[in-house]
Structures are given as structure tokens and as C-alpha cells.
Amino acid sequence: MFRSEAAAVTTVIISHHEPSLPPPQPIEFKADRPFLFFIRENKSGVLHIGRAIDYERKAVEYRQITGAYEQLTAKPFNDIICAATRLLNELKSLHRIREWQRLKMMPNREKTELAYMYFIPKSHKKATPL
Structure with a gap:
């Protein structure tokens, strides 16, 4: 009995409500x-x-x-890659890291890219240092 009453109520609700508006079309x-x-x-x-x-x-x-x-007037990508490689090689030569760790952390020039913006401050907030 409950299912038929629920179906009847659903039918009444659907029939008495206006059809919803069509979704807005994209602006061309x-x-x-x-x-x-x-x-x-x-x-x-x-x-x-x-x-x-x-x-x-x-x-x-x-x-x-x-x-x-x-x-930025120049692209710092090559400088960053060289500095990271130099640091990893120095850590390896000082026996601070092992070879497999150095290889795992070594940046790949083909897959690595420079971030578009390093940090975007929220200047509308008073505590944000600019």
C-alpha cells in the first residue's frame, strides 16, 4: 500500500509543478x-x-x-636545474646520500617545467606581507 501511495503523491507533485527551465545556453x-x-x-x-x-x-x-x-627577464629554469644537480652531486660526494637516492631526486629536464607563479599573495588581507 505504501508504494502505491508514494507513487500517487509523486505523480501529483510532478503534474502540479511547472516544468523546469531549460539549461542556459553558453554565451556566444x-x-x-x-x-x-x-x-x-x-x-x-x-x-x-x-x-x-x-x-x-x-x-x-x-x-x-x-x-x-x-x-622575470630571463628564464631561470637552467640555473635551477644546474643548482639542484650540483647540490645532489655534492651530497653524494660527501656520502650524505646514496647513489640510488641521488638518482631518484635528480630532476629530469624533459619532464620538469618551471611553475607559472611561485606564490600569489592575497593582498586584500591586512596580515599579508608584500
Whole structure:
């Protein structure tokens, strides 16, 4: 008896409710002005439409005010790999690590890549050092 009552209630609920709205279609934008672009915020889901020049200007101002970001003029990848290799070889020669440990920790140039940003500070928080 319970199953038939539950089925009847479900049928009544479904028949009295309006059908749900169709899922929103993705926004398609055919730019006749290539300097305009969209930025969708991850947290809030807000969609910004702006000019690339304005965003670049704001980014430069932010970097100058906070001093938080530094653009690298040279790629430090080779220097980092050489320093790591030199350190591992020195540890091996001083008998601090064994050969199998050195081989396991040795960076592989084909598989290793430099991180895009080492650290992104949260500048909106007061306790964050910049």
C-alpha cells in the first residue's frame, strides 16, 4: 500500500509543478571589436566585459602599488636545474646520500617545467606581507 501511495503523491507533485527551465545556453560572442573580451570570475560567477587596454593598465597599476609581482627577464629554469644537480652531486660526494637516492631526486629536464607563479599573495588581507 505504501508504494502505491508514494507513487500517487509523486505523480501529483510532478503534474502540479511547472516544468523546469531549460539549461542556459553558453554565451556566444562574435567580436566585431577585437579589443573587447570577457572575463568570468570563478568565485562569484560575474561576467565582465572590458577592453584589453583597461585591464592591462589596471594590472600595471596594481603591480606598482603592491610590489607583489616581479616579471622575470630571463628564464631561470637552467640555473635551477644546474643548482639542484650540483647540490645532489655534492651530497653524494660527501656520502650524505646514496647513489640510488641521488638518482631518484635528480630532476629530469624533459619532464620538469618551471611553475607559472611561485606564490600569489592575497593582498586584500591586512596580515599579508608584500
